[in-house]
Amino acid sequence: RRWAGRPDALGAAAGRVLACRGGVQDREPVLAALREAVRGEGPDATTLWTLVDGAGRLGITCAAPVLRHVYRETASSHLRGRTARALAATDPSFAAGLAVECLWDCEESTREIAARHAGTGDSRVVERLRRLAADPAEEAEVQTAVRSRIGPEEPAV
Structure with missing residues (x-):
């Protein structure tokens, strides 16, 4: 959890671990990692898969705008499906x-x-x-x- 705030590869990896294994107390660092991955790597980054899943699993409702962006912009039909699942869990307008x-x-x-x-x-x-x-x-x-x-x-x- 301490590493999740780091602005390097270790911090990004910590964010992905929290997306997979973290609890509700980890929503903020998972959301930050999701935003950073979209900004830094774009909507087709393979690192998004676990972060998108984690946003849905943790019910991070304020991630919905980022998830909608990923859904609209990714070229990956598989990532689009995972994003749809996360949106179903986080976006009341889904x-x-x-x-x-x-x-x-x-x-x-x-x-x-x-x-x-x-x-x-x-x-x-x-x-x-x-x-x-x-x-x-x-x-x-x-x-x-x-x-x-x-x-x-x-x-x-």
Whole structure:
């Protein structure tokens, strides 16, 4: 924990360790490490993976703007999925915002997160959920997530 504030590679590594193993008392240094990684290495940095996961695991709500930036700017579909999972845990606007976009993502894990969280007040969302549930080529996890929210002929919950 003492090392997490250092402005060098050891400090960055300490931030990643806290993201993986730290507790709620470590939210601030994990957020600082996340911000520094985005600023210093960009939205495609491999170091972001553990920091994004940690922000979600620790429920760092004030990380949502940084996480939204990573989601929008990364070229990695896998990092985008991990970021969506973190946003679901930290961003109160996720259900009405990026979760809707995630329903059309190329990664099944991202679509699954979206299927669990996307707000159903928008008719496009309800229609997309129904299409995902009926698509025989869709991954089982996505279909299960959709069906946990809506039945084949029932209105959205």
